[in-house]
Amino acid sequence: MTEKVLMSGNHIVGEASVLAGCRFYAGYPITPQNELTEYMASAMAGLDDGTFIQAESEIAAINMVIGAAIAGCRAMTSSSSPGISLKQEGISFLSAMELPAVIVNCMRGGPGLGNIAPSQGDYFQATRGGGHGDYRNIVLGPASGQELADLTRKAFDYADEYRTPVIILQDGMMGQIREPVEFPEPIKIQELPPKPWKLDGAKGRPSRIIKSLLLDPKVEEDLNWKLVKRYETIARDIQHAETYLTDDANLVIVAYGTAARIAKGAINRAREEGIKVGLFRPVTLWHFPKRSLVDLSSSVKNFLVFEMSTGQMLEDVQLSLEGRSRIYFHGRPGGVVSTPLDIKKVITDCFKQNGLG
Amino acid sequence: MSEKIFKRSEILKDAIFHYCPGCGHSIIHRLVAEVIEELDIKDKTIGVPPAGCAVLAYNYFDIDMAEAAHGRAASVATGIKRVLPDRIVFTYQGDGDVAAIGTAETIHTGNRGENITVIFVNNGVYGMTGGQMAPTTLSGQASTTTPGGRSPARDGSPLDLSEMLAISDGPVYIERTSVTSPRNIRRTKKALIKAFEIQMANKGFSLVEILSPCPTNWKMTPVDACKWVDDTMSDVFPLKVIKDKSGEK
Numbered sequence: 001m002t003e004k005v006l007m008s009g010n011h012i013v014g015e016a017s018v019l020a021g022c023r024f025y026a027g028y029p030i031t032p033q034n035e036l037t038e039y040m041a042s043a044m045a046g047l048d049d050g051t052f053i054q055a056e057s058e059i060a061a062i063n064m065v066i067g068a069a070i071a072g073c074r075a076m077t078s079s080s081s082p083g084i085s086l087k088q089e090g091i092s093f094l095s096a097m098e099l100p101a102v103i104v105n106c107m108r109g110g111p112g113l114g115n116i117a118p119s120q121g122d123y124f125q126a127t128r129g130g131g132h133g134d135y136r137n138i139v140l141g142p143a144s145g146q147e148l149a150d151l152t153r154k155a156f157d158y159a160d161e162y163r164t165p166v167i168i169l170q171d172g173m174m175g176q177i178r179e180p181v182e183f184p185e186p187i188k189i190q191e192l193p194p195k196p197w198k199l200d201g202a203k204g205r206p207s208r209i210i211k212s213l214l215l216d217p218k219v220e221e222d223l224n225w226k227l228v229k230r231y232e233t234i235a236r237d238i239q240h241a242e243t244y245l246t247d248d249a250n251l252v253i254v255a256y257g258t259a260a261r262i263a264k265g266a267i268n269r270a271r272e273e274g275i276k277v278g279l280f281r282p283v284t285l286w287h288f289p290k291r292s293l294v295d296l297s298s299s300v301k302n303f304l305v306f307e308m309s310t311g312q313m314l315e316d317v318q319l320s321l322e323g324r325s326r327i328y329f330h331g332r333p334g335g336v337v338s339t340p341l342d343i344k345k346v347i348t349d350c351f352k353q354n355g356l357g
Numbered sequence: 358m359s360e361k362i363f364k365r366s367e368i369l370k371d372a373i374f375h376y377c378p379g380c381g382h383s384i385i386h387r388l389v390a391e392v393i394e395e396l397d398i399k400d401k402t403i404g405v406p407p408a409g410c411a412v413l414a415y416n417y418f419d420i421d422m423a424e425a426a427h428g429r430a431a432s433v434a435t436g437i438k439r440v441l442p443d444r445i446v447f448t449y450q451g452d453g454d455v456a457a458i459g460t461a462e463t464i465h466t467g468n469r470g471e472n473i474t475v476i477f478v479n480n481g482v483y484g485m486t487g488g489q490m491a492p493t494t495l496s497g498q499a500s501t502t503t504p505g506g507r508s509p510a511r512d513g514s515p516l517d518l519s520e521m522l523a524i525s526d527g528p529v530y531i532e533r534t535s536v537t538s539p540r541n542i543r544r545t546k547k548a549l550i551k552a553f554e555i556q557m558a559n560k561g562f563s564l565v566e567i568l569s570p571c572p573t574n575w576k577m578t579p580v581d582a583c584k585w586v587d588d589t590m591s592d593v594f595p596l597k598v599i600k601d602k603s604g605e606k
Contacts, residue, residue, distance in 0.1 A: 024440060051439040055432070056465035063429040063462070067436020070423045071403075075436070093426050199421040199437065201444050203400035209415040211424035213408075 002183045010175040012145050013104055013168065014039030016152035017076050018047070019186040022102070024068035024075035026053040026061040030083045031116045032172035033106035037078065049189075058083040062090030062103070069099040070210055072198035074156050074189075078104035080172070081122050082113060084130075091165050092131030095227065096212035098197070100159035100166075102152070103137075107171040109335025117335025118172035118258055123312035126167045127286040134224050136231050138166040138238060139286040141256040145179025147283070153184055160193065162234055169285055171308070173258040173337065234287055241289035242281040245271065246296060249278035250356045251347065254293070254317050255306040256282045258337070263306050265340025270347045276357075277347050285313070290320040297324040304328045304350055306343060308336070328354070366390035368399055370419045379579025381569025382410060384536045385478055385545070386417055389449070392549045393420065396557070402445040403437055405430045407454040410484040414449055428459025431466035434473045445556055447474040453483045456492040456518040463518065467562045470527035474552045475564040477519070480571040481590060488574030492516040495593055500574075515593055519566045523600040529561040531599040535568035535591065537583035544596075555603050568594060 007015065014036050017025070025040040037054070044050030051068070055061035061077045068075035079087060084105045094101050107122045109115040126139045138158050140151040148170065155166040199208055214220040242260075245267060246252050255263040260281040270277050280296060280303070282289050297303075303325055305314045310333045317327055330346045332338050350356065365371070368390035376382045393402055399420055406414035408427035415422035425433040430448035438446040455463050455477045463475065482500055483489040490500040490507055493515050497506040507515075519531050530552060534545040545567055552563035568590055570582035577585060 024436065026436070053435070053439070053469075056461050059429065060432040060462050060465065063426065063432035064436040064439075066425075066429075067405075067423070067433040067438075068440050069436070070433070071437045071440035073440040089426055090429075097424075199403050199423055200441055201401035201403060202419075202421050207419050208421050209423075211415060211422075213412055213424060 004180045004182050006178055006180050007145065008035055008176060008178050009145060009148050009170065010035035010106065011039045012148040012181050013078070013152050014043055015183060016149040017102065017156070018043050019183055020153045020156040021074045021187045021189045021192060022076050022156060023047065023049050023189070024051045024065065024073045025077065026055045026064035027077050028055050028058050028061050028079065028083060030080045032108060032175050033078050033080045033104065035175070036104060036106070058086035059089065062087040065101050066090055066094060066099060069094065069101050070199050072195045072200065074160070076102040076104065078106065080106045080108045081110050081119070084122060084125070088131035091137065092129070092133050092135065093212055094165040095135035095137070096133065096223070097210050098163040099210070100163055102155045102159055102166050102168065104168045104170065106175040107169065115335045116172060118308065118337055119333065119335045120171060120257060120259060120308040120312070121333060122169065123285065123307070123309060126169050127288070127316070135227055136286055138162065138164060138234060139169050139284070140166065141169050141283060141285045142174060143257050143260045143281060145177060145181045148174060149181050149183055158238065162230055164230065169257070171258050238284050239287050239289040239291055240283040241292050242283060243292070243296065244279040244281070246278035246280065246300065248276050249300055250276045251302045251304055251350060252278045252280050252296065252300045253304045253306050253347070254280045254282070254313070256285060256313060259306050259308050262338055262340055262343055266343035266347055269340060269344040275347060275351060282313070288316040288320065293317065293320045294324070297321050301325045302328070302354065302356055304330060304347070306346070307331045309333050366394045368393045368419055369417055372416055374417065375413060376410065377573040379570060379572040379582055381480065381536045381567065381571070382478065384542060385476070385567055385569060386414065388542065388546045388549055389476065390418060392546060392553055396550065396553055398445050398553070398557070401443070402447070403441070405434045405437070405446070405448040407448070407450040409451040409454050411449050411451060411478065412485070428454050428457070429462055430454065431459065431462040431471070431473070431475065435466055435471050438471060438473050442472070445553060447476060447553070449476045450478070451484065452477070452479045452481065452491045452493040456516050460518065464522060464525070467522045467564065468525040468527040470529070470561040472556055472559055472561050474556050476549070477564055477566040478569045479566055479594065480569045482571055482574045484571050484574055492518070493594070495590065517594065519564065519599050522564060527562055528564060528600055530555050530563040530601050530603050531566070532601070533566040533568065533594060533596050533599060535586050535596055537570065537586045541596070551603070560603055566594070568596070
């Protein structure tokens with residue numbers, strides 16, 4: 001670990017990506033993630049083997065990342081909601097061609113152009129694939145400066161290990177906060193596992209093809225089942241969540257990212273008044289940490305899902321719990337950021353209205 | 358004893374082209390393969406075919422190849438080349454790919470002066486999807502989506518992407534050729550060699566636009582299709598060196 005430094009969320013992702021061996025970044029300006037693009041411009045300029053390209057569009061940027069991934073380089077692009085929509089074609093192609101890449105979505109209010117305030121309206125888009133076709137992405141939901149650093153490292157490792165795009169689903173709040181962070185030691189690029197599928201010119205070996213056009217439906221079906229097997233492995237191996245004050249809780253809030261930070265503040269206030277409320281915070285959003293939520297439901301019978309959306313992760317909670325517990329919902333879409341005080345009131349109301357004691 | 362004086366390039370796999378009789382892609386594939394072989398760059402060349410008739414190019418070229426989404430070949434090639442600057446990277450794209458859905462990618466890749474080579478096969482129609490109007494369809498030319506002929510007032514005039522690219526400072530070499538006669542085929546091969554050599558010398562972006570007959574969608578015999586390229590298409594898209602600053606220091 002390096003010494004503790006104070007940095008903004010977008011810069012943390014940038015630095016963590018460089019330490020993770022990212023040597024290719026392509027992006028396009030959009031608020032509230034510009035500081036990441038700008039950080040990468042400086043960082044890559046300082047590296048002999050680094051490439052930064054300000055692309056002419058989000059579409060071009062993700063396709064440049066595809067090219068870099070094809071050539072075996074750890075590569076990243078970032079954007080905010082409307083720009084991520086434009087990248088969906090490329091993310092579908094990354095999945096089909098089994099290419100690793102890291103995509104950062106600094107979510108903002110939507111739909112449409114929306115606004116530049118923090119939001120969580122892109123959960124469905126990220127966790128359900130987002131582009132066309134039958135695929136999923138690994139999706140990580142950081143909730144602090146430190147976690148932005150830690151999950152960025154993991155994102156590159158997961159992408160290479162599973163040969164799949166990984167989405168870091170943060171938001172305008174996470175991108176703009178300044179928090180102390182300790183970075184992990186830089187990886188040694190030359191010690192990363194080889195990529196025997198990459199294209200670098202067929203020297204001393206048969207030529208290779210990387211493609212996604214599979215005209216024979218049986219062959220396309222085979223690829224889809226191959227991806228499903230990989231997703232099953234991911235679902236088994238990558239389910240992470242944090243629990244906070246859940247042991248004696250009559251009500252557990254389920255929230256991720258910025259919403260979880262707000263919920264924690266509300267829980268602390270409620271606890272001061274003796275209200276037994278806790279937090280379940282998914283860190284991996286896909287795969288959703290179903291196992292630990294189901295385990296928790298053996299002792300907790302009331303869950304309150306809080307999202308900065310009209311209710312998207314809510315469906316994963318419902319699908320996980322399958323009626324085992326009661327599920328309440330509170331959401332503020334469109335870029336409205338609740339305060340811990342607001343959510344504390346939601347908690348006390350929930351206790352009162354439902355007789356939770 | 359007979360002497361073997363012509364054979365398939367070793368860069369081409371022993372596979373039967375899926376292209377229609379009289380299609381220019383077969384000739385252009387052979388030329389690209391011969392150029393890669395003659396320049397001795399097989400083991401360091403990476404090709405990026407498009408979406409379109411030539412999407413299956415990787416079934417024929419015995420080199421590393423990566424398929425791009427429709428119109429995105431120049432961006433994918435940019436990513437590959439920036440990571441592997443000592444490899445030779447080319448795209449092989451049709452008119453719809455380069456000059457409609459991929460206009461932004463092509464223009465900006467050229468404007469950045471990326472050290473790649475674009476092989477732009479212009480046959481004036483969307484071939485694979487059955488002959489719809491392309492950006493390069495001539496005014497008055499019938500297609501399945503312009504059954505009465507392309508109307509400039511309604512559909513716009515044919516787009517000359519090579520000339521558009523030449524306006525920007527980035528590209529080093531842009532030439533338009535055709536493959537309608539032995540002479541034109543030889544000129545095309547020469548242009549391809551020059552384009553690859555410019556890349557090998559790290560001089561920057563090169564593009565060869567090749568007017569290519571599509572007898573099937575033009576509903577012509579192969580001979581008539583070649584004649585139409587020579588007499589009609591070449592009037593709108595003249596065969597010439599459009600830009601060449603490869604000699605500049």
